[in-house]
Amino acid sequence: MGPKRRVNGMNGFQTEEIKDKKTEADHELFLQAFEKPTQIYRYLRTRSFVLPIFLPRSLSYMKQRRSVSNVKRKSFKVDSILETVETKLGTEPLKNRLRQETLHLSFSGFHIAEFATEAEYADVEVLLLRICLKRRKESRVPVMPLSLAKLRVPVNPSDRTLSPPPSVEIPSETFAYKNGHVVRSHVLLFKVQCATLREANCSHQGVNGETAHSIGEPPIKRRRNGRISSLEEDVLTFCRELMVYDKNKVCLLTPGEYELGVQSADGTENMRLSKVWESFAGKDVKPLELFSDYPTLTFTLSWQDLVDNDKKAEVESFSPSRVPPPRWDLVSGATDFSAAFEKWVLSEYTGCSTRRSRGFRDMREHTTNDNNGSNNTISHLVASRKRIRVFYQFTHNSCTQQETEARNDLRCPWCCLSCHQLYSLLKHLRLCHSRFNFLYVPHPKGARIDVSINERYDGSYVGNPQDIHSHVGYAFSRSIPVRRTPITHVIVYRPKRPPPSLAEFQEPESESGLNRQLIQGHNRLYFHAVTCQPVRPQELDTEGRDESKPRWLRQKTVMMIDEFTDVNEGEKELMKMWNLHIMEKEYIGDCSVPQACFTFVEEHGQEIVRKNLCRNFLIHLVNLFDFSLIRPDVVERMFALVENLRHELSSDGNRS
């Protein structure tokens, strides 16, 4: 296995040798400058593993990451789902349920940590458990075990083509359902017995030297050396169950290559048989960790027609599938994410995880640091891709070029995202790592990318400002409907994109492209113009409702009239009333003056009478007439209105 995988990939450029000793101080500055953004991007990477905001494959420049084409989407109709399922079930109902073929298992090997065992072969026993229907008065579910076969399987096979793998054939009749009991389901149980060096291993946990000295030495040789006593050797039994048919009699075993993580029979979970030297003292692990922490049993499963063995190859499907890991609950139970994903990522790095993904995923090459011979199988399986060498040239202080590091895959060095293409890589770097400036320079051996710190990076909060100020109206109030701030989110944005060309990365990013406002709508927090207080959602419509008649202006006009010394108080009073009236209604044009007079009487008539300003009002009307704004009959009419009002008021007063 690969415990020796380099884990300092992220910090690789920081620990590189310094070329020039004179620039050591400069280099220190450079390291400091690059350290923080790198840490931030490292954190973001792990976060996006756990809580992805988006899938890289849905990005327009990451088309090559899409494994499924969406051609069918255009013709897809929601109504058709049922129909498709029905037709599928109609055509092959039997095939899926009770299979008539023989189950064929061929074991390729038992994988366990190199240092954990010296045995060449492990004993594998295949049992069939028939879980029967629970009868009355029976306290336990009756299980009927049936041993099917016992095999010897090579441990950690170096080359699987060496000898024909041991195989088991289980006829379909075995899974028949008439055995006295009503069998509910059938389960295959794999028992692996293997001699392990448990005690010795424990004492040497975390020491690289232990693994180092075992390298290249055949296990048998070491036993002969007598360094490891038999006391330390322990025959352990590992088990794992595989369900053949579930209680609905649906066959769960599809043909393919299986890699079965096995557990020690006594249930000890913390059997860190591999890579313990880099384990975290933290909570327990993700399901995927299972495959790196536990020994696995690999075999090929196929259903073969007894009559036609030639079809074997055809039936075998290429795509492997895996049994759902039994410790799935760990995922939901995991609370401390950071520890979990750190581990997860590490496992990604250390190459163990590559095994599980073989066959359908490109793999990283690790030729440089891989001196563990056990990984030969992996390198065999790597798809031979034309290597593009990418040189990252880190520049600091505009001229000092500090580092050059060549990497020959198209992974983003900060988030390990495999970009497949140089264009995608560059686009990704520019868009997702904008704390740096990237400049692409063509290079005879591949590509050179100049990396420098982006001094103009705007790290300010770009989310919805309403979230910060927590003025969110809550739409699901129990008592009354509440107002929410309308917020626009971009769901689909299809601008005209220029055809992808590497030329765009050869010049620095333009400022205008960064400032582009993509999101239309009110995605910002507004403030009251005079008080600079934030506008709450419920105030948005009424904000500035009284701005047309500012209070100070009304006070001002009153004060200005009051300031006159040669105007008597009756005139002043009337002028103030009239001015305020005109200001409020905003009369424009001579033709609306009669209207203004009418509304004035309507609204202030009582006040005029009360303040005893009738004759002043009459003079005011005559004044309007003098300025040829109204006709004499309007004067008469308006004054008549006021007189009538006065009459009413006085008669009211008399009565009361």
Added chain:
Amino acid sequence: MSTPEVACNTRSGAQRLLMGGQSSTITAPSPSPSVQSDRASENFNVEVVDWKKRVKAEYTRLCFMRKDKRVDEVKNAFAANRIEIHASLEKEREWLKKQPIQKLIVPEILPGRTSKKCEVTSAMGFPTQSGPLKTMLLVKAIPTMYSWAPVQQNFMVEDETVLHNIPYMGDELLDQDTSFIEELLKNYEGRVHGERNSGLGDDIFMELVNSVAHQYKVENAEDGVKVEAKESDGVLDLSEVPVEVFEAICAAFPDQGGTIDELKDKYKELVEAQKASNQDAVPECTPNIDGPNAQSVPREQTMHSFHTLFCRRCFKYDCFLHPYHPTPSMLTRKTQEKKQKMEPCGADCFMHVAGTKCYGSNTEENKDVKKESTRSSPPRQEGGGRKRKGNACSMASTENSEESNNADDLDIKFPPRTCPTAEAWTPAEESLMRVLADVFRSNYCSVAKLIGTKSCMQVYQFAVKEEAHIPDVSEETIQTPPRKKKKKHRLWSTHCRKVQLKKDNSSKTVYNYQPCDHPGQRCDETCPCIMAQNFCEKFCQCSSDCQNRFPGCRCKAQCNTKLCPCFLAVRECDPDLCQTCSADQFDTQKISCKNVGVQRGLRKHLLMAPSDVAGWGIFLKEPVEKNEFISEYCGEIISQDEADRRGKVYDKYMCSFLFNLNYDFVVDATRKGNKIRFANHSINPNCYAKVMMVNGDHRIGIFAKRAIQAGEELFFDYRYGPTEQLKFVGIERDGMI
């Protein structure tokens, strides 16, 4: 409403005053004794010295009293302001409560992480304490804003002849660039607001003389006058003030008023001025006509305040925008266009007395006038389709004058007379009669109704008595000879020619409009309107069919293309000229014309937020179409000279809200303005500014250059159009460096 900050400022200002007063009292004794004091010490040696000291003590006391008074004023103002603010906040809260909305604050929960815990562990063996950790996100600071007052109409202010404050722009600028402040002071000829002349002010001099004189009297005539002196707090006449008082003051402030005689003269002057102002306050003002002290005065005097203060353009008294209010010309008034009632108003009507003959001719004349007027101005109301919704009553009473003219004025109903008419005329009635006689001429029935306390017979008799007062009716026709017919065609063609002419000269400067007033003369080359290349407006004193008048448009559409003559002439449709485009509708909902945005204030809802570019920005709440009116750029209207002076300071601040209006005036939105002042400059803007003639005023409209979506920030180009003088906002400058 002044904010508490303002109050605080004035308070500190008062403290400064206080200190200034102290310093002046300290420095006052220091100057070397002049020749005068030498001479004085010869004559009345000890006594004068004593009084000199007393004068100084008195002066200091007075100064402190003033300061205390000022401090109290400021304190009271501050307290009043606090109450005001609390009240308005309370009002706002009440209002919010009534709204059918609810405020809820949802606790922010980060996905995947329920909460963080923080702990305090103690090394001393105390139990570990822990609590939930709440992370407060960094809130971006909002940009700076200097206080400003909101207005939605321009506000004209006078030039400032003194520098109100020395602008503070940081210490480094003061250190580096002292020449700037010096230059600024030179602009104002060294006058700075609040600079006190070091010596005695007029009022403090008066107070000083009075109080010292009282003391002197009290001490010299010990017993008898004591009581009297305490009583008379009023101002003493010069004769009452002993000479010794002036001598002492003269000795105390040798660098001040010169000789004793000069001081005496000064005091005399001041006393007289005060007395005069006290006395004149009464006769200057015509007594309230509704009050008991009403006097019988000529018409001019009754109408004086109204005539002089009324702004014919704003319809307001003492408006903010037009400092010059022309008094009405008596000759272009609207005449009574309704048929005179032939029937006597009752059994006692004056018509039974006066012969009906003269009335026949009178009516004839009126008819002529009416015909003419209907011809000259296009019919104001066409068809019955423009009924007011809701207030049919108002329409009947106000608008349809033309239609209702022919009908009886049955709707004019006065309340029945209750009190019997007295024979004697009160002064108020006399004044009112003179005012009304000019309006209604010989329709004494109407006059009597309006006066309310006199019968038409009495009115008639009074009118006969004062016959000479009523101006000749025939005078009107002399003024401007009515122009001949075929008016419409000629007017239209001249107008089209003029518009063409305007377009050719569009590059030239635009002058401010000022209503012309040259009685008895047609608008020709000497008319100020024509000289300034402006049209005559309805506010001009020339006749309504003047050649230079803009005829308005006859559009039936939206007036937003160059087919509309108003639009072409960069004018908004005038409600009194353009009637076919419904610009005269009172109800804004019914207007189809789009060329009335500025005058009607049909601005869009704007929202303020920190800009994406620099400082504050302004954002649209709702989307607008291309060329739609967004807002008027409002502010103070200042003269070009004032703008130059202010601009120097604004340039230093790198923040200017100046906007050139025309050749004479500039709009400055620094102190007063509306929200559009926050629109930033851009070379690729989405708005444009247009200075339009709106009912006689130049106003700046901001329009959409393209369709703008909701939430977009508004920009316009400060550089082009009428705003070359404007400097740009900081960011672009920084970018250019």
